[in-house]
Amino acid sequence: QVTLRESGPALVKPTQTLTLTCTFSGFSLSTSGMCVGWIRQPPGKALEWLARIDWDDDKYYSTSLKTRLTISKDTSKNQVVLTMTNMDPVDTATYYCARRYGGSYFDYWGQGTLVTVSS
């Protein structure tokens, strides 16, 4: 079955760079049409899409966060990595990775990982 799991630090200091890893199983990111995205959710607030990487290594970013984000993949390890630079307390959120396959929606989601930005 399809599963995704996010991992990374629970706490980062302001100005630091956050690195999150999404490890997935049950599908391959080398399959045509397959994509993995990152979405975050500040406590008590709405969802916000961050980035997406496609099977052909095309990458897409939120226009408002584009300068701070980098997404990459390691197909052999079934992993997608998101880095976000210059972290700020407003970036405190639960970060989710999710699969998109052939459509315009995310059909499988990881459980999320809470990242707190604080000195």
Added chain:
Amino acid sequence: EIVLTQSPATLSLSPGERATLSCRASQSVSSYLAWYQQKPGQAPRLLIYDASNRATGISARFSGSGSGTDFTLTISSLEPEDFAVYYCQQRSNWPQMYTFGQGTKLEIK
């Protein structure tokens, strides 16, 4: 950037009642609209994709309709497990990106 506006922000209903949730886009999104359910402490779960198609394993009491800028999620007869927050989401082509609505909280009356 396309903005999705959901209404109402909170909907208070009783089990067995019918729920109607709205999502309005600032410009046409064709039928590229999805609905998700999120319960406390859980990841969102896909309910409806392409405006009106139920995702795998989703109960038939959930239905979606609309196209262009106005969309509706209807829950025909509320079950206790349906009380949650619901989000709509769209994908735009240029630039390629996704936006979510601010959510509708469906609470027990």
